[in-house]
Amino acid sequence: MKRHAFWAAVALALAAAAHAAFTLYLPSWLFSRELAALAQNHGRNSFFVLSPGEQARLFPGMPRSGVTGMCLFDLMAGDVAVSAAMPDGPWIATIYTSEAEVIYSVNDRQSGADSFTLRLSRAPSLAEQILSATGPDKTQDIASGWAVLSPVAQGLAIIWYPDPSAGVRAPAADLISASRCSAMSGQ
Template identity: 25%
Template sequence: MRRLLYWGTATVLLATVVHLFAVIFVPGVDSGQKMAQLEAAGEINTLHRISMKGTDPTLLTEPSPDLAYAFCKYDIKSRPLLVQGAIPPTYWSVSVYSEIGDNVYTLNDRQAGVDKISLMLVDASETFEDEDRPENTIIVRVPTATGLILFRAFVPDRSQSELIERHLDASECKTYPVRSARR
């Protein structure tokens, strides 16, 4: 009986360790793989529109067929990133994801209230002088120097897809020529 209790307890303890290990380490490993997959799909700090033709596998898992997407994989270790979005006349949003997949910032078309928006991504661990900020630009401080920016735009019906894609194509991600001073 004592032997059975011993091995039963040991099994539960091992199962607990495996369970916690999987839950805690899966996000880092899987998010890293996702980011690597997106990085391989295009140049870093550059905007790429995602083709959504038929049932072709896309870079996104379970994408919405009612949205058009574009993304920039960012790396702001050496310079901030300037993100310029052309906002179509439908629902639109830009989301910033950290390296581990946290949605650290989202702005939609109604919150923006304009048809063109300018954001600057700055590493939260670095100082950024306000005089370096271009006019009418929102500063977004991100917790990790690498991650992903994802644009989403609602395509209510197929007749509007060309118009929406034109807006995404007119958007841009580019490094900004001001080096943040490290603390």
């Protein structure tokens, strides 16, 4: 009887470990794999609109009628600017780290404008803050936009126009695809 209880406990522990690995690590791994494929297809520090198939694979919970634009940014060489012109109606812009942590989000109601620029900069470490306490302020706003400090060098900026009405998806995608994501010169 004790032997059966022991093996039942081992089986239960293995099942719990397998479940934890599946629910905690597999989604992150699959998401990272999809992002790596997108980076290979579209490059870093460039803006692109996801095809409906890419959008369904990467964000299965989002409505498929929406338009999703994305920039996979890399701050290793310096700051990156994301400039967007959005269609009328509700939209959301969110900046994520490469670990899928939200570091900034704004929507149409908060911004008060349908055109904006986000300046993405690497947040200084504690040691860098102490050593350069008198250095230039990297949090200053840029013209018609906001400054966002990222704790990591790589991440993604997502611009989502959630639900264009029938016949509006193509013009909305065209307008959003005119958005830009590029390294800033003259820093």
